[in-house]
Each structure stands twice: as structure tokens, then as C-alpha cells.
Amino acid sequence: MKRVEMTSMERVLTTLSHKEPDRVPLFLLLTMHGAKELGLSIKDYFSKAENVAEGQIKLQKKYHIDCYYPFFYAPIEVEAFGAKVIYREDGPPNSGLPLIQNINDIKKLEAPLVKETKVLHKVLKSIEILKKESNGNIPIIGVAVSPYSLPVMQLGFEKYLELMYYHEDLFNHLMKVNEAFCVDWSNAQLAAGATAICYFDPVSSPTLIPKEFYIKTGFQVAKRTIAKIKGPTATHLASGNCLTLADLLPETGTAVVGVSTNEDISELKQAYKNKLTVLGNLNGIEMRRWTKEEATNIVKEVIKKAAPGGGFILSDNHGEIPFQVKDETLLTITEAVKEYGTYPIK
């Protein structure tokens, strides 16, 4: 007997409960491709809530994506603190010179209030539009950079590492400010209609920080912050490794982990089985030059290894697919998910 097709929301909730839905949920995390759909420059596209909402609706329909992803660009959060964002025609807006040039300025730093920060309101408005459109059938994923990872844009990574290792008081103050902002920003997105928050936390990856140090720092920050976010969270390490954190990440209260293509997806699935849903791990950089056959084979292989039993969402490994990835490759991925991702996985 043919199974009844689930809505995206049902599909995602089923896999989050570590059961098998009708097919593997597909989160193609496309941001800039919306500009292409609307025939706009990236800068114009991200200037209005309506553009991003319309772009997400078109992308969801075109590629049968199981979520809306109204993520504008990562530096929007440092823009909220007063930093400059640099736009380009062929890639995501980037952070300019770090806002904090002298670490002693951290003492004066205060968290901007979301309700008073105009640049963030366009994100909230796009979430509101998508909420109406989804009618509860398509999850809306909001995004917040973790308090522990935001300083890479606030100070630059080198200065941040020296702060972490040699200036504990200033580090603790910065975490306090960033935690207040992250909670306020996450909860505002949830109030606007987001279903869950993607907690981007690359600095917590052992690729960047030793696990022992993470336990004393980023792990504590994540536990405190996630506990105050009034909705489910997905922790994304943005291409960083996380296999050795399988004992810790579930304790932070998160429900999903975004994993790297550099680690074996079978081992990751096993390590996080029945603890966290695994999200990943297509290589977005390589995807740019995949042939149709390569795209199909890679999707088939990842699904075969990670999808049985549920607890898996197919996605890229970084949380943002490069602008250079071709539409036909994305369509091939969608087709391959339908063909090879229908449960039971063969």
C-alpha cells in the first residue's frame, strides 16, 4: 500500500523523534539563490524582507525543500552592534573590519536590543510573511550565531583567541553581553514565527578549539544560552568536526547537529543515534562542479549510510550553499532524494 505523503513539518518532526518519515527531509540551505530567482543583485535582495520571503517561497517550491530558511547573512548580527557589512555580487555579504579593535573596549560593550535595532527587523518581517505562507506545514528555520562564535566577527579570530586564553574577565564579560543578545535575537525570531533556531557555533568544534577548553567555555555558554531560547535549536558547526563532541552536544539541550563532510557520516550517525538528529553533510564547495551523476551518487551514498532509522536530514555541511552552485545540480539533488530517500531505505 502506498504511504500517504507527509507535509514537510510532519516529515521533519518524525525524523526529529528518531523515527522514519515517508522520505528523508531535505534542507537545501539556500540564501543567495533567492536573489537569482528574483533577478536582483544580492545587495538589493537582502535589503527588503519581502524579497527574502518571496525568494524562499520560490526556492522551496522549485526544489521541494522541507524548510524555509530566511537567513540573510551572518554579519547582520555584528551590523546590529554597529559594524560595517561588505556586499559583493557573487557571494554572501561579509563582515568588514572588526568592530572591537582594542580589547579593553569590551568593558563598554552593551548588547543591542532587538526591538530597537532596525537592521534586524527585516529578518523578523520575512519570518512573519513565511509563517502566513507555510500555514504550519513547512518549518521556518531562524538563525543566531552563538555567543561563543560571534566574537570572530566582533574582534577577529586572532584577537579572540588571545582574549580566551589570557583575559578571562574580558572574555566572561563578552560572553555575558553576547548571551543576552543571542537569547533576545533567537526569541524574537521564534515570536515572529520561526519553528526552530539554528545555533551557529563553529568555534566550539574541536577543529578550532581543544575539547577540554570547550568544556570550560563554549559548552557552558551553550548550556546557559540554549536553556533560555524558547524553542528548539539545531547546533551547526559550519563545516567543523564534531564526532568527539557526541557526549557533550546533547547535554546543551539542542536537538540537531550540523556535521562536516570531513567526518564519516556513518560514524556520526552512530555516535549521535537517538540523541541528536544529524544534519548534513554534502560538500557545498565541491558541489559547484559536481556532474549530474556525481550529485546523484553522493546523495544516494549519504542517504544509505545515515538515513535508516530516521534522525537524519539531508543538507550541505556548512549551512549555506555557495551562490556558484548551479540550479541543475540542486534539481538533481532533489530528484535523488525522491528516488533514493523514500523509506524504507533500500
Add this chain to the structure above:
Amino acid sequence: MNQVKRFSILLEQALLSLDQEAAERIILEAEIASSPIKIAGDLISSTLVRIGDSWESGNLSLSQVYMSGIICEKVIDKILPPQSPVRKSQPKMAIAVVEDFHLLGKRIVYSTLRASGFELIDLGGGLSIEHIINIVKTEKIKILLLSVLMLPSALRIKDLKDQLKDIDVKIVVGGAPFRFDDELWKEVGADYYGKDSSEALGIVNKIMEESR
């Protein structure tokens, strides 16, 4: 165990404990039986290469690679100041971050090369391709190390290469996009790709040998 190996193991322990005083003591002790340039070339670079390799194999974190490089660079600057005549004779070399301000990778390579006895110009970050080309021409740079974080910046290196095709300069690239696509460095026309600071050091040594 030979003397250099013994000092190297001690130095690695000191660096991973972020103990700059101990690192300095070990390097100074080793220097008594050797020369500053040999210390840089043998003891420090072999230790930093081993630390870099451990990151590559997933046993250490990037922060440890970075902090080790910074500590070694500080110590080597004391025994081998930047303008010292005993520093390595080398082609003119520069390092830059293309188009953004994510400087960590560049800083790690810069520290590793300097701690190994090389001198190079740090051009900084946020540089346009046109700006870099101009500096290469006016400063007569022979080895150009380019670090990138974003894919579009990596793709822009092809334009740089095209515009420098008649200039005698070797282009060495590194950074996240290259680590996730091992064909990309060839696509943009780079002469070499170093996946980490250890490889960057090996490449610079190779270019030096080839140019002799």
C-alpha cells in the same frame, strides 16, 4: 634520541601548555649548542610542522597551532631579529588575505615562516586583487602567499593569475575553500596549494631549492 629531537619534544609540550617562558628556556638552551638560524630551521620549524600535522590528523585544534606559532615567533625575534644578517637569504616574499578580514590562517602561516627563519611582508587583509597585483609589481615579489576564507575570493585568484602571467612570481594559495575542494587551486591557476602551515613551509623551501 638525538639532541634536536629531545628539545623538540620538550618544546612541543611547552607550546601546547602555552608556556612561553618554558619555550624560551628550551630554545635558548638548544641555541648554546647550535646557531640561531639552525634553531629556527631545525628545532622550531620541525616542532611547528609536527603540531600542524597533528591538527591535520584531528589530534589538535587550530587554536593550538596558532598559539604555538605566536609563541615561537616571539622567541625567535629575540634571538634572530627581523633585520639580522644571519636570517635566511631568500627571494622577496609576501602574504595577504584576499578580499576579507578573516586573518587567522594568514597569521599562522606568517608565524610559522618567520619562526623558521624566513622574512616576509605581511600585506594584511581585505585586499582587492588589483591592489595585490600592484604591490607584486612595485615590490618585485617573487613568492606570493594568498589566504582566503570565502569561495568567491578564491575564484578571484584566477583573475590575479591571468594578470600576473608575464611576471616572475610563484603563487601559493591556502584556506578553507581549497581544503574542501582539492581541484580548486588548479582551477584558479595557482602554482602551489598548501593545506596548512606545515605544507606552506615545505612549499617555500621547495621554491627556494628550485630557484638555486
